[in-house]
Amino acid sequence: MRAIxxxxxxPPTLGHVDIIRRASALFDEVIVAVLSQSEKAYLFxxxxxxxxxxxxxRGMPGVRVVADTGMLVELARREGADVILRGIxxxxxxxxxxxxxxxxxxxxxxxxxxxxxxxxxxxxxxxIVRD
Numbered sequence: 001m002r003a004i005x006x007x008x009x010x011p012p013t014l015g016h017v018d019i020i021r022r023a024s025a026l027f028d029e030v031i032v033a034v035l036s037q038s039e040k041a042y043l044f045x046x047x048x049x050x051x052x053x054x055x056x057x058r059g060m061p062g063v064r065v066v067a068d069t070g071m072l073v074e075l076a077r078r079e080g081a082d083v084i085l086r087g088i089x090x091x092x093x094x095x096x097x098x099x100x101x102x103x104x105x106x107x108x109x110x111x112x113x114x115x116x117x118x119x120x121x122x123x124x125x126x127x128i129v130r131d
Contacts, residue, residue, distance in 0.1 A: 003113065004081035006033035006072050009049050010042045017056055018118050019087040024060050031079050032057060034067040073108025084112045 003023055009016060009032075023030045032053055036046040044052070050067040057063045068075045076084060084104055086097055101112035 001082045002029045003027040003085040004031045004076045005085040029062045032065045036069050088114050088116050
């Protein structure tokens with residue numbers, strides 16, 4: 001089974017790496033999709049974020065990094081993903097994640113699998129790392 005784990009990863013955090021590492025043990029392949037939206041400002045370029053994740057995940061079995069500027073469900077379809085993978089830090093993440101999971105199911109026919117992050121990373125976010 002192939003999972004796609006998408007985010008802006010601006011910047012990637014140890015929490016992201018934890019989810020990727022754990023997911024690589026659960027799925028045959030984990031596609032880490034670095035996404036970029038034109039209306040959003042990023043600390044690092046799309047290519048820099050992709051490069052950071054490629055270096056960080058090098059040596060992890062079954063992990064591949066891609067970058068894209070389109071819709072996640074379209075990328076997932078092109079990459080042959082079976083499910084979308086999302087990390088959950090705490091209960092406050094659930095309402096938005098549930099809305100996105102429902103939209104991805106309706107639009108792209110893809111189910112979402114949630115992994116709860118390790119407790120040591122539950123308070124960590126890209127915003128905190130960036131600041």
